Amino acid sequence: MTLNTRIFLAGAVVALGIAGAAMAHTPLCACYDNGDGTILCEGGFSDGASAAGVRLAVIDGDGNVLVEAKMDENSEFTFARPAGVFSVLFDAGEGHEITIPADEIY
Amino acid sequence: MKPLLFSAALAALAAAPACAHFQLIYNPEPNLERPGDVPLRLIFWHPMENGHAMDMGKPLELFYVFKGEKIDIGETLAPITFTGAQNGAAAFEAALPVKRNGDYIVGLVPAPYYEESEDIYIQQITKVFFNKGGIPSGWNEPLGLPTEIVPLNKPTNVIAGSTFSGRLLSQGAPVAGAEIEIEYIAAEPDMETNAVGEATVGPVPGGAIVAITDENGVFTFGIPRAGHWGFAALGAGPATEHEGKELSQDAVIWIKAYDLD
Numbered sequence: 001m002t003l004n005t006r007i008f009l010a011g012a013v014v015a016l017g018i019a020g021a022a023m024a025h026t027p028l029c030a031c032y033d034n035g036d037g038t039i040l041c042e043g044g045f046s047d048g049a050s051a052a053g054v055r056l057a058v059i060d061g062d063g064n065v066l067v068e069a070k071m072d073e074n075s076e077f078t079f080a081r082p083a084g085v086f087s088v089l090f091d092a093g094e095g096h097e098i099t100i101p102a103d104e105i106y
Numbered sequence: 107m108k109p110l111l112f113s114a115a116l117a118a119l120a121a122a123p124a125c126a127h128f129q130l131i132y133n134p135e136p137n138l139e140r141p142g143d144v145p146l147r148l149i150f151w152h153p154m155e156n157g158h159a160m161d162m163g164k165p166l167e168l169f170y171v172f173k174g175e176k177i178d179i180g181e182t183l184a185p186i187t188f189t190g191a192q193n194g195a196a197a198f199e200a201a202l203p204v205k206r207n208g209d210y211i212v213g214l215v216p217a218p219y220y221e222e223s224e225d226i227y228i229q230q231i232t233k234v235f236f237n238k239g240g241i242p243s244g245w246n247e248p249l250g251l252p253t254e255i256v257p258l259n260k261p262t263n264v265i266a267g268s269t270f271s272g273r274l275l276s277q278g279a280p281v282a283g284a285e286i287e288i289e290y291i292a293a294e295p296d297m298e299t300n301a302v303g304e305a306t307v308g309p310v311p312g313g314a315i316v317a318i319t320d321e322n323g324v325f326t327f328g329i330p331r332a333g334h335w336g337f338a339a340l341g342a343g344p345a346t347e348h349e350g351k352e353l354s355q356d357a358v359i360w361i362k363a364y365d366l367d
Contacts, residue, residue, distance in 0.1 A: 044241040
């Protein structure tokens, strides 16, 4: 086994470990209109785990990605409210995606 | 004492244990999905027997704790009259402002209530739990109250047929061998009318439902039915006297159970 293969395998094991942990809990996300033209989204998991680093995307009515970001260390992300129809995708991996339409942002 | 009076006194004593006083902080739904003000009703009552309601004085303190931060909501208090099945009594409404996801633990320190039949004061320091968005953020943390019950099961979604455990603390230390009285809200208050609804259960024979805390201050009770269950540790708090009379400083906690449909 070459060193590179070993590193790859080690990486795969770590990735599987993380994915396994994520399977055991439910992703949760809520967004709030701050009233100043910005929207705050906060994510998390039902077991209290952090959502830091989880991908967040703001998508317009035609499916175009307007904003793409990762949740910060507080599992939050703030962005400028887009004009028109949009939704927020909280993407914690396959089977762990949440879409929040604009009319569910209070 | 004349025999008749003696009999009456005995009857009153015998009746007393079944009449458990319970301080409520009530809203029908602890699991919240959207931001907003959650209306609360503070009622001092005998909820299991749908019985007599007591007049509350203005609470000394009403607050909530969110992610370790304590926020006073005493200024949202307003007097109301709660109409029980037997009588009307002074009660209060208040509002819990909810925005972010997580656990909102509401704490109430009521004014001591003078119980004439026992010639003592009763002060039931009460906790109730709300959660927004399904994210847990500290429901199992003590609030640092003089006495309190800390839940060992998530108190906002206990399943009927499972169990609920709590740990009784007095000044932060577990209390062993303490008696925990257990009650069910037999008739839920109506948030619109501040009147009691229809009773869904009848009285239980044999007086109060009781569990005793173990050496770690922990008790467990099987939850047989969906609805609101209250647990009260009588006289668990450090204060024992108020205005020259005995004070029973109690810890009360409320949980909500659901049917697993």
